[in-house]
Amino acid sequence: MTKKKVENLKKIATALRKDVIDISFRANVGHIGSALSIAEIITALYFGIMSVNPKNPKWKNRDRFILSKGHAAAIQYCALAKLGFLSREQLLNFCQNESELAEHPEIHVKGVEVTTGSLGHGLSLGVGMALAGKTKGLNYRVFVLLSDGENDEGSVWEAALAAGHFKLDNLVAIIDYNKLQAFGKIEEVMNLEPLSAKWKAFGWETSEISGHDMEKVVRTLEKLPFLKGKPSLIISHSVMGKGISFMEGKLAWHYQNLKETEYKRALKELKDK
Amino acid sequence: MRYAFIKTLTKLASKNQKIFLLTGDLGYTVFEDFATAFPKRFINMGVAESNMVGVAAGLSLEGFIPFVYSIATFATMRPYEQIRNDICLQNLNVKIVGVGGGLGYGHAGPTHHSQEDIAIMRVLPNITIVCPADPFEVEVATEQAAKLKGPVYLRLGKAGEPKIHPKKPKLKLGKGIIMRDGSDVLLLATGNQVINSLLVAEVLSKKGIAAKVINLHTIKPLDKELILDSVKKIKYVVTIEEHSVIGGLGSAVAEVLASEEGNTVLKRIGIADKFSKIVGDHEHLRNHHSLTPEKIKKIVLNLIK
Numbered sequence: 001m002t003k004k005k006v007e008n009l010k011k012i013a014t015a016l017r018k019d020v021i022d023i024s025f026r027a028n029v030g031h032i033g034s035a036l037s038i039a040e041i042i043t044a045l046y047f048g049i050m051s052v053n054p055k056n057p058k059w060k061n062r063d064r065f066i067l068s069k070g071h072a073a074a075i076q077y078c079a080l081a082k083l084g085f086l087s088r089e090q091l092l093n094f095c096q097n098e099s100e101l102a103e104h105p106e107i108h109v110k111g112v113e114v115t116t117g118s119l120g121h122g123l124s125l126g127v128g129m130a131l132a133g134k135t136k137g138l139n140y141r142v143f144v145l146l147s148d149g150e151n152d153e154g155s156v157w158e159a160a161l162a163a164g165h166f167k168l169d170n171l172v173a174i175i176d177y178n179k180l181q182a183f184g185k186i187e188e189v190m191n192l193e194p195l196s197a198k199w200k201a202f203g204w205e206t207s208e209i210s211g212h213d214m215e216k217v218v219r220t221l222e223k224l225p226f227l228k229g230k231p232s233l234i235i236s237h238s239v240m241g242k243g244i245s246f247m248e249g250k251l252a253w254h255y256q257n258l259k260e261t262e263y264k265r266a267l268k269e270l271k272d273k
Numbered sequence: 274m275r276y277a278f279i280k281t282l283t284k285l286a287s288k289n290q291k292i293f294l295l296t297g298d299l300g301y302t303v304f305e306d307f308a309t310a311f312p313k314r315f316i317n318m319g320v321a322e323s324n325m326v327g328v329a330a331g332l333s334l335e336g337f338i339p340f341v342y343s344i345a346t347f348a349t350m351r352p353y354e355q356i357r358n359d360i361c362l363q364n365l366n367v368k369i370v371g372v373g374g375g376l377g378y379g380h381a382g383p384t385h386h387s388q389e390d391i392a393i394m395r396v397l398p399n400i401t402i403v404c405p406a407d408p409f410e411v412e413v414a415t416e417q418a419a420k421l422k423g424p425v426y427l428r429l430g431k432a433g434e435p436k437i438h439p440k441k442p443k444l445k446l447g448k449g450i451i452m453r454d455g456s457d458v459l460l461l462a463t464g465n466q467v468i469n470s471l472l473v474a475e476v477l478s479k480k481g482i483a484a485k486v487i488n489l490h491t492i493k494p495l496d497k498e499l500i501l502d503s504v505k506k507i508k509y510v511v512t513i514e515e516h517s518v519i520g521g522l523g524s525a526v527a528e529v530l531a532s533e534e535g536n537t538v539l540k541r542i543g544i545a546d547k548f549s550k551i552v553g554d555h556e557h558l559r560n561h562h563s564l565t566p567e568k569i570k571k572i573v574l575n576l577i578k
């Protein structure tokens with residue numbers, strides 16, 4: 001990818017952040033911090049790395065994306081709207097009564113591959129889709145984005161074990177490691193370290209990056225698969241609420257909704273970027 | 274029943290390239306032929322049922338028809354949320370196959386006794402629940418499950434179930450089979466208790482009591498029409514199942530009867546609301562839970578006297 005394109009992705013990430021702030025404020029819903037911490041990853045995947053086509057959303061060779069940390073659906077919807085899968089009107093209707101867009105992604109929404117919302121499901125679904133790709137001889141890739149706290153779920157490790165065993169090099173898991181889960185710091189609630197070594201031991205080839213360094217994010221995703229015959233894991237070190245000064249690294253923004261003053265301040269900060 | 278299942282599935286898989294068999298490390302000496310014939314479509318997922326069901330959902334999203342197999346308790350209870358969110362909520366074409374439904378795993382003890390599976394599966398939207406009564410019914414049910422687009426729970430016995438049909442029956446999912454006609458008492462049974470209901474009806478007939486026996490192999494959707502039509506003429510109804518008296522066939526029938534006016538008297542026979550504290554083989558446990566022809570007969574006679 002050219003430097004110019006990477007620069008453009010940075011702008012898209014900022015635009016998605018603005019949209020997240022906007023639709024979350026309109027709907028008076030939380031999970032804003034969890035959406036903002038994956039802005040660069042989501043942007044790089046949807047606008048630079050994955051093959052997707054809004055005109056043919058079920059195209060058989062498309063890359064599959066599963067938002068296993070479903071509570072961050074707001075930013076996935078913002079990306080899908082920007083790509084043309086959803087209309088602007090649909091996006092602005094996010095979480096309003098009778099809207100088709102809920103706080104967690106659902107399969108009936110154009111561009112969404114699977115319904116998620118309960119943590120610990122997405123990677124198994126991804127393993128199934130990756131196995132199907134191998135069976136059918138299709139060369140699509142399956143990207144699964146997990147939260148750090150989600151690693152507490154045993155089913156994640158069942159799926160990780162299977163992916164390593166079946167040598168699914170068409171499967172990519174990305175962990176959004178923003179170091180905070182719903183009730184506190186990861187290291188205090190349920191320490192995950194050494195995280196990379198755990199996944200390596202399960203048969204994955206791993207890479208750790210700063211999740212907000214677009215250049216690094218893109219260059220890492222361009223190297224996939226890291227090793228033939230192994231699933232790839234990216235640990236994306238990130239900051240909860242990244243991009244909005246008063247949200248960054250603050251646990252409260254896992255759940256908290258925006259007040260009008262905060263909304264205005266957040267938009268101003270993004271406008272100045 | 275598991276042999277009838279795998280024989281049928283192997284036959285189906287040779288014609289339908291979409292069929293997969295996923296097992297939670299069970300099926301030793303049972304699945305080898307399938308595994309040899311279709312090595313790419315047989316996956317031992319290890320002892321990890323939650324992941325197995327999630328993976329099946331992923332395969333189904335890509336157009337395959339996965340059958341997932343384990344002991345009935347492990348197939349339904351460990352991965353319950355995956356069955357709910359990944360399979361039923363998305364209405365995916367995955368077939369859950371539970372072996373040893375009821376008390377089939379006798380000596381193995383209460384961890385292996387599947388006495389709540391029908392209840393928990395029954396509350397899930399979109400799912401079809403089938404409890405075949407004999408190997409012939411397993412054959413037809415497996416064929417129809419593969420054809421039906423959507424989630425199915427197939428509750429099998431373990432092995433050695435007697436045949437209740439002389440040949441492959443004309444079985445249609447959702448439609449009960451009248452096994453025997455009568456007008457004094459209505460016996461509604463499912464799965465491996467259909468045979469006992471027939472034996473009870475035979476003994477009752479010698480006492481001059483005519484029992485109508487309906488085989489409700491499909492618990493969801495339940496054949497409401499047939500049940501309501503039958504209770505128009507018969508006051509006494511007895512449900513018989515190798516499952517908790519809570520939430521299974523008896524509850525499903527009670528729900529149907531409660532929706533209509535009438536003077537029906539309903540007695541539900543099943544496993545009491547407790548875990549087995551005794552050790553024993555299948556027959557011994559059936560006897561303990563009043564699920565033998567002799568004990569069922571007594572309950573029926575007591576009801577209609």
